[in-house]
Amino acid sequence: MELLDRSIVEVQAALARGEVSARELAEATLARCADPAHAGVHLDHDPARTLAMAAAVDDKRARGEPLGPLAGVPIGLKDVLVTRDARTTCGSRILEGYRPPYDATAVARLRAADAVFTGKLNMDEFAMGSSNENSAYGPVKNPWDPSRVPGGSSGGSAAAVAAGLTLGTLGTDTGGSIRQPAALCGVVGVKPTYGRVSRFGLVAFASSLDQIGTFARDVRGAARLLEVVAGHDPRDSTSVVQPVPDWVSACGKDVKGLRLGVPREYLGEGLEPEVRASIEQALELLRGLGCSVVPIDMPHTRYGVSTYYVIATAECSSNLARFDGVRYGLRVAGKDLRAMYGATRDAGFGPEVKRRILLGTYVLSAGYYDAYYAKAMKVRTLIRRDFDRAFEQVDAIVGPTSPSVAWPFGQKTADPLQMYLADLFTLPASLAGLPGISVPAAKGAESGLPVGLQIVTPAFDEARMFTLAHAFEQVSPGRWDRAWPRA
Amino acid sequence: MPLIDRAQVLHVAKLARLTLADDEVPVITAQLERILEHIAQLSEVDTEGVEPTAHVGVDRLPLREDVVAPSLDRAAVLAAAPDTVGHGFVVPAFVEE
Numbered sequence: 001m002e003l004l005d006r007s008i009v010e011v012q013a014a015l016a017r018g019e020v021s022a023r024e025l026a027e028a029t030l031a032r033c034a035d036p037a038h039a040g041v042h043l044d045h046d047p048a049r050t051l052a053m054a055a056a057v058d059d060k061r062a063r064g065e066p067l068g069p070l071a072g073v074p075i076g077l078k079d080v081l082v083t084r085d086a087r088t089t090c091g092s093r094i095l096e097g098y099r100p101p102y103d104a105t106a107v108a109r110l111r112a113a114d115a116v117f118t119g120k121l122n123m124d125e126f127a128m129g130s131s132n133e134n135s136a137y138g139p140v141k142n143p144w145d146p147s148r149v150p151g152g153s154s155g156g157s158a159a160a161v162a163a164g165l166t167l168g169t170l171g172t173d174t175g176g177s178i179r180q181p182a183a184l185c186g187v188v189g190v191k192p193t194y195g196r197v198s199r200f201g202l203v204a205f206a207s208s209l210d211q212i213g214t215f216a217r218d219v220r221g222a223a224r225l226l227e228v229v230a231g232h233d234p235r236d237s238t239s240v241v242q243p244v245p246d247w248v249s250a251c252g253k254d255v256k257g258l259r260l261g262v263p264r265e266y267l268g269e270g271l272e273p274e275v276r277a278s279i280e281q282a283l284e285l286l287r288g289l290g291c292s293v294v295p296i297d298m299p300h301t302r303y304g305v306s307t308y309y310v311i312a313t314a315e316c317s318s319n320l321a322r323f324d325g326v327r328y329g330l331r332v333a334g335k336d337l338r339a340m341y342g343a344t345r346d347a348g349f350g351p352e353v354k355r356r357i358l359l360g361t362y363v364l365s366a367g368y369y370d371a372y373y374a375k376a377m378k379v380r381t382l383i384r385r386d387f388d389r390a391f392e393q394v395d396a397i398v399g400p401t402s403p404s405v406a407w408p409f410g411q412k413t414a415d416p417l418q419m420y421l422a423d424l425f426t427l428p429a430s431l432a433g434l435p436g437i438s439v440p441a442a443k444g445a446e447s448g449l450p451v452g453l454q455i456v457t458p459a460f461d462e463a464r465m466f467t468l469a470h471a472f473e474q475v476s477p478g479r480w481d482r483a484w485p486r487a
Numbered sequence: 488m489p490l491i492d493r494a495q496v497l498h499v500a501k502l503a504r505l506t507l508a509d510d511e512v513p514v515i516t517a518q519l520e521r522i523l524e525h526i527a528q529l530s531e532v533d534t535e536g537v538e539p540t541a542h543v544g545v546d547r548l549p550l551r552e553d554v555v556a557p558s559l560d561r562a563a564v565l566a567a568a569p570d571t572v573g574h575g576f577v578v579p580a581f582v583e584e
Contacts, residue, residue, distance in 0.1 A: 101563035195544045208542045234551050238542075241549050306526040317503060324504070326576050331569035337581035342506030351515075354505060358496065359519060361503040375529050377539030382532065384540060417521050433543030459543075 004028050004164050005481075008073055008221035009248060011167055015072040022061075022072030022116055026054035029074045029118050032165050040140050041156050041165060043079045044087045044120035050074070053116040060114070068113035070228055076160045076169040079120040080127055081107050081212070082201040086117070090203050091125040091135040094348025095329045104201020105236065106170060106212050106229040113228045118166040121156030125350045126320065127177055127205045129153050130422045133413055134352045142185060144449055144485070148406040151181030154215070158185040161215045162484075168216040168225045174206050175308050176401075176426025178213045179438040183401035183452025186440045186483060188222045188469070189215050193459045194433030195240035197226075198233030206315035207238075209308075209430050217480040219439060219470040223247035226462070242460060250463040251470035256290030258468060261394035265301035266425055272404045274444035278451035278478075279400045282441040285475045286398065291468075296394060298386040303379050304427040305420050310363050310376035311431070316353075317360030323348065355416060384432045391458050396468055400425055401438040401452035429456045439469045440478030450478060490523040491516060 003011055003020055014020050030047050032038070057072045082088045082100035089095045103111065110117070124134035132140045132155025140155040142148040143163040150159040154171030158181035161169055171178040173191035182189025190213045197212040204210060212229060216222040230244045262283065267276065283293050325331035325344035332347045334340035349357070363372035390397055403424060412419040429436045438452035453472065457465040473479050496516045500507050507515065561574065570577035 098567060101559050101567065232549070237548050238544050240544065300532070303529060303532060306529050309522065310526060310529070321504070325569060326578055327564075328567045329569075334579065337579045338504065339506070340579050341504040345504055346506045346508065349505075351511075354507070354511075355515060355518060355522075357503050357505060358499050358515060359522060361499045362491065362495070362519070365499060365502060371530070372526065374539060375532075375534060377541055378534035378537040379529055379532050380540040381537050382534070384543070415521070416518055417525055420522070431540075 002028065004032065004167065005217070007218045008167050008216055008224050011073060012070070012224070022054035022057040023051065025072060025074055026050050026116055029166055032163070033118070037141075037146065038163055038165060040138050041122055041160050041163070042119040043089055043091065043122050043137055043156070046086065046119065049085065050116060050118055057114050057116060068115075070110065070225070071114035073115050073168070074118045074166045075110055075115040075225070076118045076121050076157065076166040077107060078123055078154050078157045078169065078171045080123060080172055080203050081170060082203065083107055083120065086120050088120065088203070089137070090127070091123045091137060092348065092350070092353070093136045093330060094323050094344070098329050102201065105198035105233045107201065109229050118160075121154070121160055121169060123156055124153035125353050126203070126316070127153040127172055127174055128316070128352050128356055130176070130180060130419050131407075131412065132156065132181075133409065134350055136350055139409060142406045144186060145406065148408055148449070149184070151184035151402070151406065153177040154181050157215050158182050158187055158189065161185070161187045161217060168214060168221055170212055170229065171215055172202060173211055173213050173430065174209045174312060175430045176423040178215065179401050179426050179436055179452070179454055180423060182215055182438040183450065183454075184406040186450030186478065187215055187217055187480070188219050188437065188439055189213065190222045190226055190437045191430070191435065192226060192230060192462055193435045195238050196230045196435075196462070198236040198239040200233055200235040204319040206312040207319060208315060209312060219437070219466060219473050220248050220251045222437070223251060223466045245463050247462060247466045250466040253467045255468055255471040258291045258396065259394040260286060260291050260293045261296035261390050261397045262293060262399055263298040263301060263390075263397060264295050265298050266399035270403050270421070270424070271400060274446040275400050275402070275404060275451050277445055278442035279453065282453045282472065282476065283398070286472060289471055289475065293398075294394065296390050296397070298390060298428065300379065300383045300386050301424070301428055304383060304431065305424060307376045307379045307383060307431060308423070308427045309359070309420055310372050311380060313356045313360030314364050314373050315360070317357045317364065320353070320357055352416065380431050383428050386428070387432045387434060395457070395464060397456040399454055401454040405444050405447050405449035405451060425454060434459055435462045435465050437465050437469045439473055439476065440480065440483060441476055442478045443483050450483065489520055490527070491519050
């Protein structure tokens with residue numbers, strides 16, 4: 001198996017032993033990216049920059065200088081993270097060609113760790129979407145089946161890892177935008193606890209929900225990448241002052257005796273039969289590892305989509321006010337300032353972003369605030385209490401990440417509500433700010449497409465999440481090297 | 488009776504500084520109606536006495552020392568703008584002479 005198809009942790013060791021150079025790895029990623037099958041994954045791809053970063057790492061190593069923890073490891077970045085040496089468009093026309101003057105904190109930490117950047121990855125416009133079809137720059141194909149979506153909004157981040165174009169990627173998750181595409185592309189995707197990773201330089205969609213996380217082929221790789229980007233940052237007042245544990249060491253610990261709760265509401269109507277069968281098989285495997293698996297009740301799950309689409313759109317309508325044609329990005333001329341704002345935003349934003357801005361403005365407007373926004377904030381409290389009660393009985397909550405496998409392009413685009421309902425199982429943990437991971441569980445018996453198992457643990461208990469995810473991965477028929485058609 | 492009509496969509500679009508094309512309005516109105524019909528389920532939840540959650544982390548926000556630190560380079564910031572003059576951003580006139 002080629003090095004690009006191995007874990008970040010193994011590749012780090014091979015680099016440290018001098019078995020492979022950063023340049024060789026960079027060349028291998030560039031060779032794969034040149035395959036036209038992967039067109040659309042990147043929004044900014046600059047081979048010269050990637051090779052220069054790799055050469056700099058090799059030079060440092062040759063000189064015997066100290067190297068960072070990801071020295072020479074190829075990493076891709078979702079295009080919602082600002083980068084000082086690459087365009088940042090957020091998948092939107094309104095930021096076409098924009099070159100930010102600074103790096104996001106997560107990006108700066110990867111740079112300081114001597115990672116090698118492989119490009120900026122396609123996404124739904126401003127991270128709003130579940131299929132990557134809302135990108136202004138065209139779709140991303142699912143590497144398992146090019147007629148199907150990769151999921152979203154971090155579709156490029158998931159597809160890049162699945163196709164072996166890079167070893168790990170950063171994504172962002174507001175309501176499932178890491179976990180869902182990870183499930184649909186058959187890779188590992190982690191959304192840490194809200195506050196774990198600085199949002200400085202993450203172009204905001206919904207500030208009370210947005211969180212940066214990681215993608216990799218395996219659990220240890222995703223854990224290693226998260227260790228590097230997590231930790232307090234004085235430039236984000238919501239980033240928490242908490243030590244970052246050694247999450248890679250959490251992988252490999254025993255899970256015997258762990259109590260796992262399966263919400264009855266997650267196995268109800270609307271779940272595709274092959275997803276249900278794959279998840280039931282996964283629960284049997286977890287029992288085989290010595291975990292007890294019990295049904296639990298999360299009675300407010302059914303209100304998750306409504307609650308989320310009020311709160312997230314309200315916050316988005318406020319956050320996206322900054323795109324006004326004055327300080328960056330597109331400007332469309334108008335006879336006066338107001339006409340310039342209106343014309344710029346009409347031309348620059350795509351249909352889904354407009355819908356969400358309008359919905360968010362509506363739920364915050366006079367006469368509707370109490371019925372929608374104030375109400376949704378209270379239901380959010382009830383959703384949090386569902387988790388608090390569940391964690392009095394169980395150590396982790398497990399279930400399907402997505403109700404379906406990857407669907408064909410165009411299937412849900414005519415009906416935005418159907419697209420929103422695809423996020424049913426990932427939204428509650430987002431509203432509660434909890435850590436969640438999607439781990440490949442199986443290939444669906446009917447479609448042969450990947451199914452993901454979601455694991456949610458209490459706030460700041462990513463260690464237990466990684467321990468359980470890693471133990472499951474070892475026995476999962478969906479594990480990267482067992483399931484991927486090319487492996 | 489619909490939950491949202493054309494006039495409300497145009498009002499909200501004005502508040503959001505979004506000039507919609509004529510052919511966009513009926514499509515968006517119908518889509519918002521369908522979404523609002525779903526969201527209406529929130530009214531069936533008993534939230535009497537329930538505290539709202541605006542943010543999950545407000546109780547643990549750290550404070551930092553109030554000290555001056557360097558910010559972004561002005562020339563680099565201005566370089567990204569559509570139109571500038573000197574140290575400022577140029578916008579269409581919005582005050583009557």
